[in-house]
Amino acid sequence: MDVENTQSQMRKGILEYCILSIIRRGEVYPTDILDEMRRSNLRILEGTLYPLLTRLKNAGMLSYRWVESNAGPPRKYFSLTPQGVQFHGSLQQTWNELAGAVHALTSISGRSTAPEAGEPS
C-alpha cells in the first residue's frame, strides 16, 4: 500500500502540468484531453479530470467556450488564459528543474522519466 501511495503522489504532482500542457497546445475539450493522456499512457479518470478543470477555471487559469455538436451534447472547449500561460510557464520551469535533478540523482540518461503508466486499481 505504501508503494501505491507514493506512486499516487508522484502522479498527482505532475497531473496539472500535463493537462495545462495539453491545453496550451490548442483549444481542447475534456474528451480530447482524456484521449491524449491515454495515448501517452498517463491515464486519468473523468472524475479526477473534471474537478481539476473546474478548479483551474475557477482560479482563472482556464477559460472555455461552448461549441454545439451535431453528434452529441454541446462541448466545452478549454483554452489557457494569459494568467494560465504564465502559470504553466512557472510549472514548466519547476518541472525542468525537477527532471534535471532526478536525472542527476538516478543517473538515467536520455528519456524523460515518465511516471508509472497504469490505471488506478
Place this chain on the structure above:
Amino acid sequence: MNKILHINISGQVIAIEAPAYEALQAYLASLRRYFADEDGCEEIINDIEGRIAEVLGAKIAAGTPAVSVADVEEVAQAMGRPADFAREANAEAEGTARARGGAEGFTGGASTSASIPDAPPAGESKRMYRDTRDRVLGGVCSGIANYLGVDTTLVRALFALVTLGGFGLGILMYVALWSFLPERALDGAAVSRLYRDPDDRILGGVASGIARYLNREPKWVRMILIAPIAINAALALIAWVIFVFGGDVAPALISSSLIATIAFAYLVMWVVLPEATTPYEKLRMRGQPIDINEIKQRVQAGLAVARRHFEGAHDRLRRTSQAWQATPHPPHSGWHGTPDAFAATGGGGASESGANANAPYQDAEYVEAPRPFASAAERHPRDAGRDAGRARPSGLAHVAQVMVQVLLLAIAGAMAFTLFFALIALAVGAVALWPARAYLFSGAWQEALTWSTMGLFVFVPALGIVLWLFRRAVGARPSAALGWSFGGLWTLGWASAVLLAVSVARDVRAYEASTAAVAADVPMAGDVLSLVAKGAPPAYKGWWNDGEIEGWDLDDQSLRLAYVGVEFRKSADVDYHVQVAKYAAGQDTADAVRRAAGADYHAHWRGSTLELGSAYAIAPRDKFRGQRVEVIVEVPAGKRVRVDEALAALLAGPWNHGGSWGDDRELDDEGRGVGGQAAPRWRRHRTLVLAANTDYVMTDAGVLIMAPPPAGVASATVDAQRPAPQQ
C-alpha cells in the same frame, strides 16, 4: 420483456432500460455526494453528465437499442467511482487543509482540497469512522460496516437486537461510539444486500429477506421461526391428553421463552431491514450478478405499479421542469428536451425499442428531465415516492408505525386463537351434553338459533382466520369474494347471536317460587326434628370423564338436580312448620311458577322425622330453568333440629356452594324476589353447613346454634323416632 425509459442527459435523449436508469442515477448520486463540498460542484457534475451522454450516445449510435445495466457499469468503471477518485487524489494526512480556489492560494501541488470527502489514505491501516453519508441516526453502524466490510443493514440489525434485548446496552455502546468515532463522508463501500422481501411475505417479509441473504429457501427460515411455537403446541397437546387420561406427569413447556425471543427478534428485523422495492434492489438482495435475463423477469413484475406512479407524477414533473427551465444554462440548440422535440424522436425511439417494449407501452414512457439531468431538485417520481416512504432520517416514525402494525396483528392473532379454541370447547361441550338438549331449548326456534349462532358466530370467523393465514402462507392472492362471504356469514352470526341472547333473556325474565307447605303425617313429638336424606345424590357419568360428576344426572325422562337447600327460621309459634319452596326462572311470573311447580321433590314429614329427597326431578317439558329447592323449616325457639350424615353431605356438597346462579342481591324476608321487578333474583346459596348428628337449637334471636346433645334422652328419642319409612 423490458421497460425502456427515454431520458434527457445534457440535452441528449437516450433510450435506457429501467434498471440501468436506476443504476445510472445511483452512480450520479454518488458523484454528486462526492463533489458536494467542492466549489463548482454543479459544473463538475454537468461536465461529467455531458461526458456520460457522449459515451452512451456513442453506444446507441453503434447499434445498442437501449442502454443496459452492463453499459452503465462499463461507463462507471471507465470514468471511475468516487472511491477511485479518492485514491487518486488522496491526502497525505487527514484534515490537511489546503486552500482551494483563489489564485494565490492555489498551490497546484496536491490536487486535493480538504473539502473533498476522501477515503482514508492508502497505505495507512483503515480506521473506523462514522459515515455521514449513510446515516439513520449517527452513522455509527454504517461506519462500522464500512470498516469491517460487511453489510450495513446487518450491523444495524445486530445493534438493534443488542440494544433492545440487552437492557439498553446497545444504546450505551452506540453513544460511546458516536462520541469517539470521527466523522467522515464515506462512499458507502459496504454493499448492503440484506433487505426484506416484499414479494414473498407472510408478515413482513423478514424471513424471506434473511433467506435470500443466506441463499437459502425462505421456507426453511420460516420453519425455524415457527418451530418453537409448534413444539410448544405439541407439548401442550400431549400434556392435556395425559392429563385427561388420568396421568400426573406432563412434558414441561420448554420453549416459551424461545418463542418470545424469536418474536421479538422478528419485530426488530422488521423495523431495521429496508424493503427491497425496485428491481435493482431485489437483484442485489438475491445476490445474483446483474444479469439481463434476471432483470427482464423482475421488471415485468413491476410494470403496472410503475405506470401508475408515472401517470400520477408526470404532471408534477412537467411543472417542475418548466420552472427549472428558467435557470440559466449553457445555450443548447437543436437538442431541447421539450415534449414536442421529444415526440419527434420519441416515436422513433419507441419503434426502435418496440421490439423489446411491452405492447401496451407503445408510446414509450419517458421522463422529461429538466436540464441538467440528475440534479437534486428533480427526482424520478417513483424515487421521490419511494424515498419519501422510506425516509430514513425519520426512523422513529417508521419504528412506531411498524410496532403498531405488529401490535394489531398480534391482537388479531390472539383473537383468532381464542375463537378457535372457543369453538373447539363448544363443540366438545355440545357433543358431551347432547342428551341435555331436551332440557335447554324452550322451542325449536331457540334451538335453531343456538346452532346458527355457534356455526356463524364462532365457527365462521375462526375458520376464516385460519384460512386467511393458510392462503397467505401459500402465497395465494387475497380473495375479495372469500373476504365478503366470510364477513357476511359472520354478520349473520352476529344477528343470530343477538337474537339468541334476546330469546334466552326473555326466557329467564322472572324468577319465582312455588311454595307448598308440608304437613306432618304423624304429629310432631319431642324437641328434636331430624332431617334425613332419602336416596343418594345424583351423579352423572359421561363418556369423557373418569369418575362421576356429582350433583346432577339426566336421562330421557328427567333431569335430576341436587341443588337443595335447607333454611332454618324461628317459628312464629311453638310448632314446627315445614315448607318447600321450589324456584325456577321463566318468561313471566306464571311461567316461572309453573315450571317451579313442575319440579318433583320428595319431602315427607312423619312425626319427628323429616325425610327430604336428595334431588329434585325436572321433566323435559319444564326445561332447565335454574330450578332450586329450598326447604324452609321453622323451629320454635328453644327447640332443636339435627341432620343425618347423608343430608349433611348433601347440603355440604360441592355443587351447593360457590355462589350458584349469579349475583348476590337482596331478598325480602321470605326469600322471594320482590314482586314486580323484571330482573330475576338469583338466590345465593346460604345454607349453613351443619355437622351430622348434632343437635342445633334455635335461639330467640332466630339463629341456630350448636347444642350439646342432652345426655341419653334425645338420643333415645331420636333412635325411637327413626323408622324412615320407605316410599
